[in-house]
Amino acid sequence: MPSHIFTRLGQWDESIETNQRSARAEPDSNAAVHPMDYMVYAYLQQGRERDARRVIDRAIQNSDQFYGGTLGYNFAAMPARYAVERSAWAEAAALRLPVRAAPNVRALTHFARAVGAARQGNTAQASADVDSLAVVKGLLVAANDSYWATVVDAQRLAASAWIALASRDTARALQLARSAADLEETFEKHPVTPGPILPARELEGDLLMSLGRAADALTAYEKTLAREPRRARALWGAARAADRAGNTAAARQRYAELLDVMAKADATREEPAAARRYLASH
16 A cells, blocks of 8 residues: 555655545445544644544544444544644543454553543553553453554553653653663554554653753654654654754754644644744754
């Protein structure tokens, strides 16, 4: 599928166009939701929140005929992406849990909820969702599904890092974040998804930034971009981390790339304006 290649290269316009064609080809079929998830992902990289929301709303309207009452991976992924890609942590924490869904599908919602809750300081909810991730991992191991069991374990570790940080256990938070990212980088992306709900290495960068370790955060964001080229959240993180670390050349490079990626962003997005201000003054 050409759109998979475009996604892996960060060619968002091309990804959107090919996935639009795929979705139109079978508008009433179970297959249509797969390109819709890829479309949502690409729109969010470009900061086109309204376009992403329209795709999600269309999927919701057709969910019964798409899934026959059983929630699929891409359908559950879209609202989770919409929350976390925008760093809307309260929205992520409030995501509805799927009732009829495979274990790996339930896991992605638990993960988004856990990270969202922990980043809001709600460690009780975050811990409950992390406990659910451990249960899901056990089910996947029992089913001999080693791929998704590993994915879920990386999600569990990444979310646990934010619980540790909220609990002021900085050393454990750093160790968990690094372990999650190292584990996630041992496997390749599954074709069902355009990418992780949030890359663990990117979350490590966020955590390092919150601790004032900008140079280390820049390293984490750059590692994310090596695996996920032209990913908006990682570009934004890398640009700000480089600026705070005093690395003007890297900050200019990443702000310029971010400005290119988000050239069509909604006017409400702060990143393009911030990038323009930085480039004009440096």
